[in-house]
Amino acid sequence: MNISSKPLSRIAIFLPILVAVVILFNFTPAGDFTRNAFLSVSKPLQSAFWSKGVSIQKDNFEEKDPDTRLIAEIAELERQLEEMEELRQALDLEINKDFEVLDALVLGRATENDHLILSRGSNDQVREGMPVISSSRVLVGEVAKSLKDFSYVRLISHPDTNFDGRVLGKDDSLGVIKSEENLIMEMINREADLEEGDKVVTHPGGGIYPGGIFIGEVAEIVRDDAEAFQSVIVDPGFKTRNLEYLFIITDF
């Protein structure tokens, strides 16, 4: 069949088929079933490609300046240890409360921005809305969609992000975390004494995440005399680098 010879008849045949397929995929379980089957087939390759990508990224990072990198990494680890200790004390060991986690392999980044594909699904009791953290217990996002054997994670950098947070400064201050160009924490009491570098953690008030999970640090304080509240720009602790495994919190 030639596209140029009978374009109208071709479109007339093609469009109903496309509409039928779209309806079938979007309004019946066939779409999820097909996605799950496709990911099951491509999982070994996706996993191998992701691991290779991570290793190349690591190699590139190390090649730049191995000595400086090692020194910087040691300093960073020491700083993180101190921070974690401070956090534990500040949170009255809240972060040590047990929650059940499930490890999941990262398979790739979904076509939408700010989504990752994980190798766990509803067969592993993964449900939508479950929090996802990194191995260093930094908040990554939440499960946005759970297929039978796979799930999609919406990262906290996604524009739909909206949850309660807490700044651990001189004053413990609550606020609402949103993602625009940066991660922003809004609705903070304007009397609160905040400093750049203060830690920001999750607050269990909204019921979305367990309390005390590290989100990031205050990078900039935005205070306007005309506003009733102040806000801060948060530098996220989670980076999409060196990610091979993530942890889904299944119970908290």
Add this chain to the structure above:
Amino acid sequence: MKTIFFIFVPFFLFLLQVSFLPAAFPFSPLPNLLMIFLIVCLILEDPNHDGGFYLALFSGALSDLAHYQFFGFYIIIFFSVAYIVKFILKNYVQISLPGF
């Protein structure tokens, strides 16, 4: 042979796009390899042939399978791009390249 080529190359590009490049270059903007491949194939293809439309359909379906929202979104985009490129090439451009 041609069919195998047009199935495996997009699938390989899909793996690069979804699994390799985001891991290797996490902070860089990434090109849409499937779209680039589609446009290159459309340019090289005889304007009167319609293989590019099947490629658009397959590439769009691959992209749609890698996300969880509206299925058909990328099919429509890829198909529209294929139609526009075909239209331009057929009506306004005359190039003689060894076609597929």
